Amino acid sequence: MDDDDDDIPQLSSQALAALQEFYLEQEQREGVKTSQGSGQYSVGSIEENWQLSQFWYSEETASCLANEAIAAAGKDGKIACVSAPSVYQKLKEQQGPAVSACILEYDRRFAVYGQEFVFYDYNSPLSLPASLLPHSFDIVVADPPYLSEECLEKTAETVKYLTKGKILLCTGAIMEEQAAKHLGVKMCKFIPKHSRNLANEFRCYVNYVSGLD
Numbered sequence: 001m002d003d004d005d006d007d008i009p010q011l012s013s014q015a016l017a018a019l020q021e022f023y024l025e026q027e028q029r030e031g032v033k034t035s036q037g038s039g040q041y042s043v044g045s046i047e048e049n050w051q052l053s054q055f056w057y058s059e060e061t062a063s064c065l066a067n068e069a070i071a072a073a074g075k076d077g078k079i080a081c082v083s084a085p086s087v088y089q090k091l092k093e094q095q096g097p098a099v100s101a102c103i104l105e106y107d108r109r110f111a112v113y114g115q116e117f118v119f120y121d122y123n124s125p126l127s128l129p130a131s132l133l134p135h136s137f138d139i140v141v142a143d144p145p146y147l148s149e150e151c152l153e154k155t156a157e158t159v160k161y162l163t164k165g166k167i168l169l170c171t172g173a174i175m176e177e178q179a180a181k182h183l184g185v186k187m188c189k190f191i192p193k194h195s196r197n198l199a200n201e202f203r204c205y206v207n208y209v210s211g212l213d
């Protein structure tokens with residue numbers, strides 16, 4: 001065998017990076033496909049993409065928030081999950097079609113959930129389909145992607161448009177003042193946990209008497 005590999009075609013670093021990205025995306029697409037079926041709604045069935053600031057809740061936290069949303073929405077209530085896909089997944093895993101829920105998300109991989117998926121970019125907070133009527137959700141659960149006032153304020157516009165009144169916000173502990181200013185919510189005792197340890201402290205905030213205290 002010839003040791004001299006001068007004749008072997010070499011990829012440029014850009015081409016190699018593009019190829020790696022292609023394979024990664026293919027793996028993720030396959031992951032989505034193969035996770036369909038009974039586990040399609042399990043938290044983590046769609047992998048975190050850190051470039052989109054995706055940090056999934058732990059199973060326990062997702063369950064706790066889903067249960068809280070159901071209790072707050074009441075019988076036949078409607079639930080909107082804004083940038084909080086794990087809560088939507090947990091609601092569907094636990095309740096199936098019995099629960100009326102919507103997932104507003106920037107990451108189009110969640111379009112696998114069909115008509116309940118609504119593409120959402122917090123930069124255009126009111127660019128929503130006409131089918132999402134104002135004040136039509138009994139509770140809105142939101143977890144904005146960034147710990148900035150700008151992101152919170154824009155997400156808050158969407159939340160206030162959608163909710164009939166009740167709001168459950170998850171964000172950093174450092175956002176307490178801004179959360180009160182833009183949404184009138186107060187910090188709960190319950191501490192949300194993520195599937196990985198995060199550097200920032202997270203909290204839940206509500207504007208109603210909840211089971212999270």
Ligand SMILES: C[S@@+](CC[C@H](N)C(=O)[O-])C[C@H]1O[C@@H](n2cnc3c(N)ncnc32)[C@H](O)[C@@H]1O
Binds near residue numbers: 054087106
């Ligand atoms: C901090 S994570 C919250 C996820 C939550 N902890 C969960 O487990 O469901 C932020 C979410 O915002 C979404 N996101 C990223 N960019 C966004 C954008 N421009 N507009 C709206 N949502 C966005 C991410 O895809 C992610 O689901």
